[in-house]
Amino acid sequence: MQDKLIIQSSLSVGLLIVYSIAKFLTRRYTEKFATSRKFKKGRAADTAKIINSTFTVTCLILLGFIWNITFEGIAIYFASFFTVAGIALFASWSILSNITASAVLFFSFPHRIGTKIRIVDGDNTIEGTIIDMTLFSLQLEVEKKKTVFYPNNLALQKPIMEIKD
Numbered sequence: 001m002q003d004k005l006i007i008q009s010s011l012s013v014g015l016l017i018v019y020s021i022a023k024f025l026t027r028r029y030t031e032k033f034a035t036s037r038k039f040k041k042g043r044a045a046d047t048a049k050i051i052n053s054t055f056t057v058t059c060l061i062l063l064g065f066i067w068n069i070t071f072e073g074i075a076i077y078f079a080s081f082f083t084v085a086g087i088a089l090f091a092s093w094s095i096l097s098n099i100t101a102s103a104v105l106f107f108s109f110p111h112r113i114g115t116k117i118r119i120v121d122g123d124n125t126i127e128g129t130i131i132d133m134t135l136f137s138l139q140l141e142v143e144k145k146k147t148v149f150y151p152n153n154l155a156l157q158k159p160i161m162e163i164k165d
Contacts, residue, residue: 011066019059026051030106038112039133046135047106050099094153098136101152105133109155116163119150126150127163 027048034044111117111130117140118127126148128140137149 008066012063015059015062015066019055022055023052026055033107039106040113043106043133047103050103094151095136097153098151101156102133102135104156105138105152109133111160111162116165118161118163119155120159120161121154 027045030044030048030051031041033039034041113130113132116127116129118125126140126142128142128148130138131141131147132139135152137151138155140148140150142148
């Protein structure tokens with residue numbers, strides 16, 4: 001019994017060390033990537049938070065396996081939690097899709113702040129200069145200093161053209 005406890009403790013400590021290193025490297029890589037692409041630091045921090053949240057959930061699940069946590073005794077808790085979480089996720093799917101799109105745009109969007117773009121959306125086509133890229137939207141300055149907030153999830157779905165003056 002004592003050997004099993006030592007093994008579980010050792011595995012837990014090892015997992016927590018790997019988790020800490022992964023969090024550190026993620027933040028460092030996203031900041032380096034943001035600097036090379038001349039992104040705002042806040043944008044890199046938001047993306048690192050999204051990735052690190054995934055690491056945290058994975059680490060907690062692995063710790064559960066290491067310590068042989070049985071779900072029989074806490075089945076009611078999990079059923080209740082997932083029911084509430086499912087309703088909350090369904091109600092906020094738009095917010096989650098914008099956050100996910102923000103991470104995708106961080107790594108793959110070729111346009112930067114200050115770039116003039118056109119988002120082709122049929123009759124709702126919009127043209128403006130990118131003034132900020134946040135966790136939820138692209139902020140575009142259109143004619144006469146008006147600001148339009150275009151959702152990140154739609155920016156992934158629509159063709160975007162860069163306008164060269």
